[in-house]
Amino acid sequence: MRVEGWGNRGLLCCVALLVSLALPSAASAACTLGATLAKYDDEAAMLAGGGGTFVQDSQWVAQAFVIAGSNELGGVSLFMKNQAPTGDTVTVSVRSDVAGVPGTILGQTTASTTNTTTYDWLVFDFEPLGLQLASGTTYWIVANNSITANGQGYAWQETSSAGAYTEGISRVSANQGASWGGALNADFGFRVLACAPQTGVPINPPTTNPPATDPPATPSNVFTLGTTQRNRKKGTVTLNITLPNPGELTASGNGVTVASAGQATIARAVSAGPARVLIKAKGRKRAKLNRTGKVKVDVAITYTPTNGTANTQTVKVKLKLKKMLSSAAG
8 A cells, every 4th residue: 555645644642652762782892784684675576666655754654573683783774765855864763562563762863874866775873872682573663754745855665565574564653653554565675784893893992081071962852642531520631641851841722721640740840751641621612511512622742851952742632521411300
């Protein structure tokens, strides 16, 4: 099934994911890209199927894979082209598998080679992360891009039918990885490459001067909107959120009252991991809820990691109120 150029869609996610970037392994020696651990790279078969699938802000693309032997990940190579060059870059993450869909981010990077307007192998370097992959375990390659206009950005080429790569399936997300569609009738061109140690390069080479201190990395502000729970008796909704780092969480909306729920914290410090916010209607929205038993509200969730920049996601929430039946006079 061809899934090029999905329009922007806002879906509330069904799965909450804990997000963490892999840290460099202290025991990992310097290495280069080595042997292929998993692949589907039949270029002729892919090109015979026509155009690829766009990787955009509203269309994240994922391909599952399995390796036969445990190894350190050196890099990932994807068969892509820049359909309408705009200076954008593709971000690729390797994730765990959670019930057949992409789960926790194990490592993430951007392209390390220049791509052209024709299909070629675009390399993503994971060597600095020291990420260890286990034999026989399913992992996911997830590609995303900030491009929002249809027909622009990178396209990832795939087969015209599923089963070309027997160890994994592919999926697409229309809401930035919050939830994933059904398995596609296709497999995308990829190569998973091992980390090959460089001969003669010591793990800790001797130095006469103290090593330079790198500036601190900017903390991730990408958070996940999770499941919702409705309280029809009170006409409220609890929204689950997953945060990658400590920071500050705020929520607001027209005709909306937002409060803490459980571990949720509004407009003050929050820890990394799960949080919840309680959403209530007020004013005219509450009056409509009382009158009709349902109302939709837009809620803006803003998360600012400590020493980082703010990120806001807006979600449409439907509140429902169960009307109580009045008893007849005896």
